[in-house]
Structure formats: C-alpha cells, structure tokens
Amino acid sequence: MKFKYCPLCGRELEEKYSWDEGGVPYCAHDNIMYFDTPKPCVVVAVIKDNQILLLKQSYIFKNSKVLVSGYVTNGETVEETVYREVKEETGITVGNIKYLGSNYLATKEIIMLTYMAEYLDGEINKSSEVEWVDWSNIDDALCEMQEDEIGKEVVRKVLKEIKYSGNKAYRCNL
Numbered sequence: 001m002k003f004k005y006c007p008l009c010g011r012e013l014e015e016k017y018s019w020d021e022g023g024v025p026y027c028a029h030d031n032i033m034y035f036d037t038p039k040p041c042v043v044v045a046v047i048k049d050n051q052i053l054l055l056k057q058s059y060i061f062k063n064s065k066v067l068v069s070g071y072v073t074n075g076e077t078v079e080e081t082v083y084r085e086v087k088e089e090t091g092i093t094v095g096n097i098k099y100l101g102s103n104y105l106a107t108k109e110i111i112m113l114t115y116m117a118e119y120l121d122g123e124i125n126k127s128s129e130v131e132w133v134d135w136s137n138i139d140d141a142l143c144e145m146q147e148d149e150i151g152k153e154v155v156r157k158v159l160k161e162i163k164y165s166g167n168k169a170y171r172c173n174l
C-alpha cells in the first residue's frame, strides 16, 4: 500500500530518497519511511498419512475448501505463524514444517508463504471463524478446492513432496 498520510500523526508524507528504493513516502515528524510492502500471510497444508486438513470459509471461496491460512503478526517468526494459525483455526498441533515457496496475490497485496506440515497431535476443535474443518483424502483435495488456485498449487507441490504415485489425485487437475 502506498501511504499518503502518516498513520501515526496524520501529517502528509513527503518523498525521501532511499538509494536502493527510489522515492519513499516519509514522515519527518516521526522519522519513519513507509515502504510499499506486501502483507505476509501463511498457507499451510497439514498432512496426516494420506489425508489433508481442509476448511470451509465462505468469505474466501463460496464453493471451495481451502487450506489453513492467516496473517503473520508483527513480533513473531513466520514459522511461529504456521504453528499458531493451525492451532487457532483447527486445534491441531503440527511439526516438521517445510517451506514450499511463495505466491503473490496482487488484488490484496498479499505475499503468501506456503508450507506443508505434519500432524503431531490434537483433536479437531475449530475456531468460530471457521465454518467447517475436517480431514479429506489427499486423492480428493484438488476436486474439493476447485476455486482456490493457489491452494491447489500448494497441494500439487505436496503430492510431489510425498512422492504420490497414483493418478486419482489429478483427476480434477484442470
């Protein structure tokens, strides 16, 4: 987001030259440069044997299931976000997390840091912000996530990581 006014004091920002970034909105009063940075968010594919944890959140996609996701909170590491979001949204504890790459969502200025994680323990205990959460067979994930392009890309990476050898999982891979 390109800032025009200082979020702290409300003064109009001036441009300050930063040698590697060019002109950056700057508040002289607070001595802060407001770089045009994306919002970091995690997307997590939680795996338990041949199952994957899928959620239903209609405000994201009306007819698709999605993976666990959430914003990185200031003060925590991205790895901490992964553990925290899975725990908060589903009640599950995960371990052995693996980074699968990032996707940029231009419409929302979000940088999605994608991970897979292994189920460790806990029973499903969904938060109120989640309509539905349950294990799905990994074979059915791509079919159940039709609208979620980035989520499906993560699932395809997971299938490679677990060395999935069948064809069934790809039948909805359009």
Ligand SMILES: [Zn+2]
Binding pocket: 006, 007, 008, 009, 010, 011, 027, 028, 029, 030
């Ligand atoms: Zn200011």
